[in-house]
Amino acid sequence: MDATAKPLRIPPDMDIYAEKHEIFDLIHTLVRNLVVDKPADPIQYLIEMLKRENTEVPKIVLLGPPASGKSTIAKKLCEHTSAIHITASNILKDDSDLTRAAQEYTENNQEIPQELWIKLIQQRLSKVDCVRRGWVLDAIPKTREEALCLQEAGIAPEHVVMLQAPDAVLIERSLGKRIDPVTGDVYHLTFMWPDSLEVSQRLERPQGLISEEAIYHQVQAYHREAHGLQHTYESCLKIIDVDQPHVDVFAQVLTYILSRHHSAAPHTPRIILLGPPGSGKKLQARLLSDKYNLVNICCGELLKAVAADESSMGELINPFLESGRRVPDSMVLQILTERLSRLDCTMRGWILHGFPKDLDQAEALQETKFRPSRVFFLEMTDDVAVERLTLRAIDPVTGEGYHSLYKPAPSAEEHARLRYNPKNSETEVQNRLKDYWTHVSALQAFYPQAVQVNADQDPHTVFECLESRLVGRLPKVLTDRA
Structure with a gap:
């Protein structure tokens, strides 16, 4: 500056x-x-925070009725995120004055006072492992009052997951539960049996297995508190049905905790649209540009505009355009970076299509200061692309575009004067498609966070898919904080 x-x-x-x-x-x-x-x-507090390897660690609360699989999900979350698994039992295992005071209550079969319980949770979460790696609170809190006390104490989760299932399913799961005495992992006779024969042979019934009626009362007790907990955490809550394969349940939970809440940080969209000929890149770019006031940059049209302005660069590229030869990448990149550096692109953001077309162009663009924040691949089959392009025509009188199937000319007179672009002949389209598929795999590998969108559907449906990924934040990337 x-x-x-x-x-x-x-x-x-x-x-x-x-x-x-x-x-x-x-x-x-x-x-x-x-x-x-x-x-x-x-000041010192902020310095110490900045010294940490990661200031944004997982802070997760996992809630649910008995037998909903909380402990299993919590353990797997901790394996994937390196967070610390916090339960009521392991909080009480700490050797401190607070835990000794709490153990006196439990030994006398008395409920631990809420004030003491909150201090115990604070004490555990303030330890170095939780501070550096984050935490997953398993079945904590149990009531709305407890949740509000945790918030007052400064313990606020980033993500709250509440598991749910029909009462009949929960009761069946409770009765069929089995425990691995070596690892403490929970299994089930029907829903989740271990793959290992050795593990399956050592499974045991849980100690103090209770009756179906007692399980029903426990489930009802949870339901009485669930609504209050939902209301307390409604801004960061995700409810997931566990009456499905546990692999699918965990996938949904992990996807949610890797998602990121809306940020008030300023964001200038920088979008690249890629896709085969006929996938609708130009249309989607226009729709996004109109709604979000982005600068719409079509690389081909930009080159034509530069060639027409009779500048020194225009004189250099004009012979290439007139002869139909490919403009050298160095010239294209020079023109493109000059356009992207203008004030409108800096202030409003931009959407680029028609570039890059191969890995070399993508790498060259990446080396500049103009890097995309979102990349989309519009996907469709060759048959659909050929159908879309070869049947396009233009009325030379009105300039209106038509399509033999989707938008036929309204009258025989207009149909008779339609003109078809030679570039949209089937042979030319097939050659362009072949060129696209030659490079697409390398481009997809170069942009691993790119989003694939099915372009063989209504244009407004495609637009909604693009828009949803544009306004939402990118998910977190798991790193090893252990």
Whole structure:
């Protein structure tokens, strides 16, 4: 940024840098923790937070009725995220004055006072392992009152998952539950039997197995508190039906806890649309541009505009365009970066289509300061692409576009004067498709976070798919914090 020039302008790479390193989210996390924890020395507190390898660790609450599979899901979550599995029993295993005081109540068959219980949870979550790696609270809290006390104590989860199932399913699961005495893992006679013969042979019935009537009363007791818990955590709650294969249940839970809540951080969309000829890139770019005021950049049209303005660069590329030869990548990239560096692209964001077409172009674009924040592949079969393109025609009088199947000319007179573009002949389309499929695998590998969208459907349905991924945040990437 040049402080001597007016008006002052933030360079376009500043926004990219801030998003890449999540500067705005980091500031949000620091300020939030500062307000919640209210440290005596705020500056030193912030310094210590910044010294951590990761300031955004998992903070998960897992709730559900008896036999809904909370412990199994919690263990698997901890394996995938390196978070610490926190249960009521392992909180009481700590050797401290608080735990000894709590154990006196349990030994006398008395309920631990809520104030003491909240302090115990605070004590456990303040340990180094939970601070650095995050935590999963298993069946904590049990009541709305307890949840509100945790919030007052500064314990606020980022994600709350509530498991649910019909009462009959829960009762059946309770009666068929089996425990591995070696690992403590929970299995079931019908729903989840171990693959290992050795494990299956050592499974035991849970100690103190209760009757069906007692299980029913436990489930009803949970239901009485569930509504209050839902209301308390409604802003970060996901309810998942567990009456399905446990693999599917865990996949849904993991997908949710890797999702990220809406951020108030400024975001300038930088979008690349890729796809075979006829997949609707130009239409979708226009729809997104119209709704979100993005700068719509079609690489082919941009080259034609530069060639027409009689500039030095236009004179260089004009022979290539007139002869139908491919413009050298270096020239295309120079023209493209100049366009992307203009103020409208910096302020409003942009959507690019027609570039890159191969891995070399993608790598060249990546080396510039103009990197996409979203990449979409519009997918369709060759048959559909051929049908879409070869049947297109234009009325030379009105300039209106028509299609023999989807949008036929309204009158015989207009139909008679339609003109078909030679570039849309079946032979030409097949050649363009062949060229696209030659490079698409390398492009998909280069953009691993790209989203594949089925383009063989109504254009507005495709637009909704693109829009949903545009406004939502990208999911977290798991890293080893152990």
